Amino acid sequence: MTETILFTRGVPPVEALPAVQIGQCMVAALESDGGVILQYGNIGGYPPLRRMLAEDFGVSEREVVVGNGSLHLQDLFAAITIEPGATVLVEQPSYDRAIKTFRRRGAKVLGIPLEDDGVNLELLEAELRRKVPAFLYLVPDFQNPAGISTSEAKRRALVGLAEEYGFWVIEDIPYRTLRYRGTDLPLLREISPKRVVTLSSYSKLISPALRVGYMIAPAEVVANVTRLAEETILSPVLPTQAAVAEFRRRGWLDANVVSLKQLYQPRLQAMVEAVKRHLPGVSFAEPEGGFFLSLTLPPEAHSANLVERAQQAGLILTEGKTFFADPLERQSSAAEGERFVRLPFCAVTPEQIEEGVRRLAALV
Numbered sequence: 001m002t003e004t005i006l007f008t009r010g011v012p013p014v015e016a017l018p019a020v021q022i023g024q025c026m027v028a029a030l031e032s033d034g035g036v037i038l039q040y041g042n043i044g045g046y047p048p049l050r051r052m053l054a055e056d057f058g059v060s061e062r063e064v065v066v067g068n069g070s071l072h073l074q075d076l077f078a079a080i081t082i083e084p085g086a087t088v089l090v091e092q093p094s095y096d097r098a099i100k101t102f103r104r105r106g107a108k109v110l111g112i113p114l115e116d117d118g119v120n121l122e123l124l125e126a127e128l129r130r131k132v133p134a135f136l137y138l139v140p141d142f143q144n145p146a147g148i149s150t151s152e153a154k155r156r157a158l159v160g161l162a163e164e165y166g167f168w169v170i171e172d173i174p175y176r177t178l179r180y181r182g183t184d185l186p187l188l189r190e191i192s193p194k195r196v197v198t199l200s201s202y203s204k205l206i207s208p209a210l211r212v213g214y215m216i217a218p219a220e221v222v223a224n225v226t227r228l229a230e231e232t233i234l235s236p237v238l239p240t241q242a243a244v245a246e247f248r249r250r251g252w253l254d255a256n257v258v259s260l261k262q263l264y265q266p267r268l269q270a271m272v273e274a275v276k277r278h279l280p281g282v283s284f285a286e287p288e289g290g291f292f293l294s295l296t297l298p299p300e301a302h303s304a305n306l307v308e309r310a311q312q313a314g315l316i317l318t319e320g321k322t323f324f325a326d327p328l329e330r331q332s333s334a335a336e337g338e339r340f341v342r343l344p345f346c347a348v349t350p351e352q353i354e355e356g357v358r359r360l361a362a363l364v
C-alpha cells in the first residue's frame, strides 16, 4: 500500500520530543517547589522563568508574562486591543490561526502582500493613511507559512511606521532560534520597543504540549493581559513552566536546540532539492530556518481542487486559502490562495519529502 505523506503538520516530530529529560525536570521541580507550583497563583508566570526571560530580553519582570502557550497570550492581547470596527493588518499570507483569532475578536483582518524580504511597504503605508489598525501582526523570522524573513531595512521601517502612526506591532517569533544558516537579524524590539509586543514559546524548542509561551511588552500591556488572564484561566500551568525553568537551568535547552537543528537542517535541504528537481519552473524563497518552505504555483499550473486531488494521490496538504486574510482594495488574492502551497519539512523524513514533492509535481 502506498504510504500517505503528511505535508500538513507544522509540529515537531515525535523523535524531537525530549520526554525523559522533561520527566526529570518535572520531578525536580515538584520536589523543590511543589508547594508553589501545585497551588493557584503567580498569574504572570512562574517567577524564576519570568526572571530568566526578563534577563534574556533585557527588560524588567513587569514587562514579561508567561502563559499557556503564545496563541493564548496573542488572543488575550487581541481581546484588549480590538475595538468594534477595528482592523488588524497581517502579512499576506499569514499564520492561519492568528487570522482566525483576530476575526473572532471582531476585527476586519487585512493582508499586506508579503515579498521575499517582508511586507510591501508602499501598500502598507497606503493602508495606514486610509485607516490606522489596532495592530500589525508579523512573523518576521522564518514565517509561518511562507518561510521567509523580514529584512533589517524593513524591520526598521516597520518600527518607524508603528511609532509614526501609533499602532502596535506584534512580532511573533516561535521559530527564531531554529536558524540553520545565515545570521540573526535584529528583533523589532531591539530597534525600538515602544510599540512592539514580542510573542514566543517553548513549543518548537522543547514541546508544544507543555503550553509554555510568553509575551514581552510595555508594563501596562502586560498588566492588562495578566488581568484578563486571571479572569479567564485563574492560574497558568505552573508545573510545566517550572519544568521549563529547570530544563534551562540544567543547560538542556541549548543542547536540545543543537540537536533539533541537526535533525531539521537536512530536512530543509531535502525539501529545497526536491522542489528544485521536481518543480523546476516554480520560484520560491529559500528559508534559512524554521519549519516551512512555501510555493506559489504559476497561474498556468493545474491548481484547482489541489487538496482533494492530492489526497487521492496519498498526499495531505493544507488548503492554501486558509493562510489568506481579506485582500486590500484592488489586490485580488482569492486565486493566489488557491495557488499557494505550504510545505512543512520538520515532521517528515528526507525520503518522505522526496516522494511527497514528486507526487505534488505530478498533480500540477
Ligand SMILES: Cc1ncc(COP(=O)(O)O)c(C=O)c1O
Binding pocket: 010, 068, 069, 070, 071, 072, 095, 139, 144, 172, 174, 200, 201, 202, 203, 208, 212, 213
Ligand atoms: C507563527 C506561530 N505563532 C504561534 C504559534 C502557536 O504557538 P504556541 O504553541 O506557543 O501557542 C504557532 C504554532 O504553530 C505559530 O506557527
